[in-house]
Amino acid sequence: MTHRVKTAAQVIALAGVAGLLALLVWSVVHQQHAPGVGSMAPAFTLRRLDGPGTISLASYRGKPVVLNFWASWCEPCKSEAAVLERDWATYRHHGVVFLGVDYHDLNSDARRFVSAHALTFPMLQDGSGSVTGRYGISQVPETYVLNRQGRVVAHLRGPITDPGFAGQFQTAISKARA
């Protein structure tokens, strides 16, 4: 009887250790990384910030997409907003889609930000950060440029107004349109 209890305890302990190990492997395998250049951009459907309904990334397949992640509490996003709006006004006539994804933000503050900066491209809300997590966003602003097939052409970590990105953003849009 004692031997049986001892064996059962050992089996339970071993199962516990195996379970913890499996959990560790699962978390490592499912760790979220930013999609690299050339890989498919993670699909998503998000609620609109600037109106009712949702927008899904898949609905823009066949068009180049500029995906900008921002937040109203982010200082660099303020200076970037005007440049994005200007570029949107230029590139929209060439079939390029601009999408803004508001990250970990209060919807009311985000709407005020959009209104204050007179942004007219579609805005989406990701309050929970589930989509931004899949894009490996660690700071805002960050911008992805996707080609017509939905593959990543460029990932700019920081405002596109950053002197280092000045040429890169335009080049990435040209590549995405090709």
Added chain:
Amino acid sequence: MLRFAAVFVAALVFAAPASAACSHPRTSLDYLQGQVMCPTCHTTLAMSDSQAAQQIKGFIAKRIAACWTAQQIETALVANYGQGILAAPSHKGFDLLAWWLPIVGVLAGALVLAFGVWRWSRRKEPEEPDEPTDSGLDEETERRLDDLLARFD
């Protein structure tokens, strides 16, 4: 003295309407800072000074001033950020596991400990001798000793 009186009167004038407007005890920013997470740094608001945390603290302070209850403020934050904004998991569905598993774990540990102690104490118990110990005397001497002792009875 006059300055103190002026400050006291001003405090009464401004504070009285605010507290009178609430029909329930006002919740505090300190309390909610421990209940709400900073979404970008994954610590409670109390431990964070990030811009996102500052924004939420401002939101909470305004709602407290407007007499919102802690529950109402938490509900509004969950609607905006999702359930992950709360430091503690909810008391329903899958989240219940987070509440019950530690209790089950502690109980299971206590059971295992109790069983171990019980077994250990049984092993340490001194064994009762089955027979009286041998005196080391031969039968004749023992008999004579018994006779001698019998005289004193």
